Amino acid sequence: MDSKPSLVESFARVRIVLSHTSHPGNIGAAARALKTMGFSRLVLVNPKCFPDPQAEAMASGAGDVLASAQVAGSLAEALEGVTLALALTARRRDLATAPLWARDGAAELAAVAAHGEVALVFGNETSGLSNEELALCSRWATIPANPEYSSLNLAAAVQLLCYELRIALGAVSSAPTFTAAGTPATHDEIEGLMAHLEKEAVASGFLDPDNPRRLMLRLRRLFARATLEKEEVNILRGLLASFRQPTGKQHRGK
């Protein structure tokens, strides 16, 4: 799954715990979500319906995760052997301390996963985790969300936390950075340039209208890579216009 042996071990130390899940479809979707992020261990605390055909259907290619899922009678049982458990929770008044953002919680979990077992814990779709369950976890995390509508689907929350944990575990290489120079051209400006180019290329005989497709795609790729600026579009269009003969005659004697 990941090449470095230590990384493979860290991933293997992560269990995803779903407590009192109501909808089997969410269990399946969660299994798919965690597998896409390279995890494999699912623990279900008192699921309402499991196994269930809806779970299978929503798991898509993650049926193996469902097949090897453990069912536990309590969160305490699900957390046996764990060094650090991070519970996902909405903001609430009765927590002892402020929760962490998901990203910071994932970073803590990743650090511990280098040497010990860790758990990501998710509660019921409607009521979340009970106070007793929250008290069994040593860290709480919250997903930053729209304060007017913060109700993420359970599997979507599993997806986000597993994504953050995958990155925090160091499984993701860095990517190139980008610095914009001038004002970027708008989509319409670029389309105007492409249309202009195509027209002139046909007029000049360079582009065969009966088989135009590859040339324009290639030009689009080139300009997409370049992230055209407004001024560059103007320059290119000016240049194109200048290729027209002043008399209106087309190139190549057409």
Added chain:
Amino acid sequence: MDSKPSLVESFARVRIVLSHTSHPGNIGAAARALKTMGFSRLVLVNPKCFPDPQAEAMASGAGDVLASAQVAGSLAEALEGVTLALALTARRRDLATAPLWARDGAAELAAVAAHGEVALVFGNETSGLSNEELALCSRWATIPANPEYSSLNLAAAVQLLCYELRIALGAVSSAPTFTAAGTPATHDEIEGLMAHLEKEAVASGFLDPDNPRRLMLRLRRLFARATLEKEEVNILRGLLASFRQPTGKQHRGK
């Protein structure tokens, strides 16, 4: 939705485009996902079934997003007026350049959204975006995933990208806001507790007054970390008082 006017405007400049979506349930789940992250504009390019009761059901509390969704006949139409379009794609050989990681793509989109219209573009569940559609977008992004199973659900991908964009737009504070359950204890109240504790610890013989320093410092650290509330100070002082023998005699016969 978010307090700063410029931030509200940036959010309003973001459209989420779903092209050729097969399953109406995914459209509904995507609507929910984008709304939880504070976005509201959904554009559907040739959806297979829309409107559809399954979309409504999966949208949960995001029916308003579905109701105001635009339907477009082509991706070109969906992107009219856009300055930067970021397309989600799996890694593929035929792209002009390597795609960005989702996080970096979101950062570019957020920078442009400060002054221009932007789009997040998602393709069909099975086949993704066509080459022609990819060519209409100036940036491509990929979600880091398990190379052995990288098939995220469409709505899960929308959730992740919108989450990254919300963070990139600067809508997320450095730590979640937290409302304490009670009134925090004042400095004097905490000092009262510390003095009480020290006195009782000396009285019990647990603390040696000739070398008292480390114990009290450690206790101070512990309580500082806990951010004590008034009521908690009262509880602790009550507990301390209860350890005194009712006759007023001290422990250990002192």
